[in-house]
Amino acid sequence: MSSNNSKTLFQALWNSADILRSKMDASEYKNYLLGLVFYKYLSDRMLCFAVDMLEEKAETIQDAQKIYELAYYDLDTQKDLIDVLKEEFSYALEPNLTFTALVQKAHDMTFELEDLAQGFRNIEQSSELFENLFEDVDLYSKKLGQNASKQSKTITAVMKELDTLDLAHDGDALGDAYEYLIGQFASDSGKKAGEFYTPQPISTLMSRIVLEGMKDKKGFSVYDPTMGSGSLLLNVKKYSNEPGTINYFGQELNTSTFNLARMNMILHGVDIANQHLKNGDTLDADWPVDEPTNFDAVLMNPPYSAKWGAEKGFLDDPRYSSYGVLAPKSKADFAFLLHGYYHLKESGTMAIVLPHGVLFRGAAEGKIRKILLDNGAIDTVIGLPANIFFNTSIPTTVIILKKNRRNKDVLFIDASQDFTKSKNQNKLEKQHIDKIVETYLERESIEKYAHVADFEEIIENDYNLNIPRYVDTFEEEEPISLVDVAKELSQVQKEIKEANTKLAEMFEDLTATDPDVQVELNQFLEILKSGDIHG
Incomplete structure (x- = not known):
């Protein structure tokens, strides 16, 4: 047909x-x-x-x-x-x-x-x-x-x-077209778009990282507790060799967006038995609480620095209890991160997009970050370019977390300068994503791009993970030659003299009807001829 x-x-x-x-x-x-x-x-x-x-x-x-x-x-x-x-x-x-x-x-x-x-x-x-x-x-x-x-x-x-x-x-063409439409709506919607869409290049980067070493796994499970339209979840199937067996777990607070994700799953041909989606508040009440509760991969692009309840009762919540403090009411970033990390399998990988503040802010956030680093939970910190999301122009970071790591070093990647400039937004191209993934896999320092910081270095920096502390992207300016400067100065003076001579010639043709004005004109001509006017 x-x-x-x-x-x-x-x-x-x-x-x-x-x-x-x-x-x-x-x-x-x-x-x-x-x-x-x-x-x-x-x-x-x-x-x-x-x-x-x-x-x-x-x-x-x-x-x-x-x-x-x-x-x-x-x-x-x-x-x-x-x-x-x-x-x-x-x-x-x-x-x-x-x-x-x-x-x-x-x-x-x-x-x-x-x-x-x-x-x-x-x-x-x-x-x-x-x-x-x-x-x-x-x-x-x-x-x-x-x-x-x-x-x-x-x-x-x-x-x-x-x-x-x-x-x-x-088939997949329709699913891709649906994604295209959602992306176009996100572009048209401006700031409202952050509620439902993660741009494809970011989804691709995160999917490739969490699937590393697990592409052939049957029944791979992936969880997104702030799933929006489901684009982050669905991107995983593009990089799996067993896409038909993937189990998708996702929760979304906004009902309209939740419905969008349900449609998106069906249009992408995801079997009903493999869809586990819930309309609810991720932070307010934990989900899922019935088996399975831990997943091979956790992918998240939560709302940045959102407000949340932060009631004291959450200190008894198993997601947060081992940290002794809660993310501040005005910034739920670490509440989202800890929720996702709680649901990660011992053998799994988590990737979450957050604003840079989580890397260096103090108080409760500093305490949570210290415990995560002491436990070796933070594997990699990737700095992304500014203006690559629809809902914010600020630069963001992708943090990769794991459990049961043998050491506590942290790989820092500064990819903030690698992008293609387009009309409204900066865009990560395939070559930019490939470079990040290859650097992540090689886990070696690259001058002005990546640095592997051992745990002692992290401690020396007071557990502050601000990327410029570890990746020096400073470019020294070329040394200035005084001989060249002198030559340029001589040339400029020569050009000024020639201009003054031409100007004097033009003024000699001028006469004034008023005697006082003529006197001023003659004085100005004398100055021009003497060369005492400089630019």
Whole structure:
């Protein structure tokens, strides 16, 4: 089955966004577009499966729709068809509620928003997996139009644009396109984007590091307690040799973003049994508390320096109890870090993005950092360039943590100057990421880029991990030649003299009507000729 249109997937998706962009900001219109893409995907996938099951052939999704209608309304085949679809997908959309049927109604001018709303409800009520998945798609929002007719017109315009795509057969391409869209929304959303998206290059860097030595492991488990749209989690499958066996554990506080992650998982073809996602507050109550509770990898890009409860009761919480102090109320950075580290397997690797303050701030944070260093928990500190995230322009650090290390040295990598400048942001390219990963693996000092600090050096620096203390990137200026300076000075004086002579020649042609002004003019000419004016 082929697409009706040769438009690229990315372009058609972005064209659909254009329809909504003038009506609301990106943080809102992403819910509509991603929700409709997801509904079409579920609809198309079901239609294609039904055609194969019925051993029929369909050139287009419209052909598949006709075959499905005939079988669905045929009393001899209806029950078996519905039973198989529900077993396979948990849902079986009525023929008049498929995405294809609804677009046809739009062309026939018979489309009603309530039909699409009913389709959403049918999917949501079919399984716990889809529960409340479309709750952010408000089809009756005034932002779509002032009345039902205008709202319907906006939604159908988006649906017609999406109808050109065959979403059932694009596999990973669709997942990648979804990621592309989320990234574009993040770019449009500015600071709000930090809530749901980690740029792909950062995800790639962190995924490659935590998978090192475990690419062939079956049943690899990865946990992100601040998962956003799930992009950090999903990047892991690109670097595993057993991607179909990965178990994903993730928690997200924002319900809209949590739903985005659920859709993202399904669109990337992650088996339902391998998804373990929760909508909740990571710091407020520990999760997961049922087996498994520890993971091969922990990946985190938490909100930077967020506020949190920090109630004294947390000192009895096993995540924090062995440190004797809590992260300050105004800066939850170490609360997130300790939560993630608590859930790391003895043989695992953790990578977390945080602001540089965690490397050197004192008080409670200094005490926590000292205990982590005394335990050999901090393996590597990577300084990233400024302005590579959507929600902040500050430079950030990726901290790599491990358990049961044989020594307590720390590798420092200063990658802050390695980036490509683009219009709105700095970007890490493949060569920059490769350099960081290779340096991480080699674990050797490189002048002006990396330094392996032994534990004594850490102690000498009072457990302060500020990168410039360990990696000296200072560039000495070229020594100045006094002979060259003298030559330049002589040349400048010569040019000034020539300019003064030309200026004097021009002034000699001037005469003043006022005698006093003429006297001043003559005096100025004398000065010019004598060469007493210098630049």
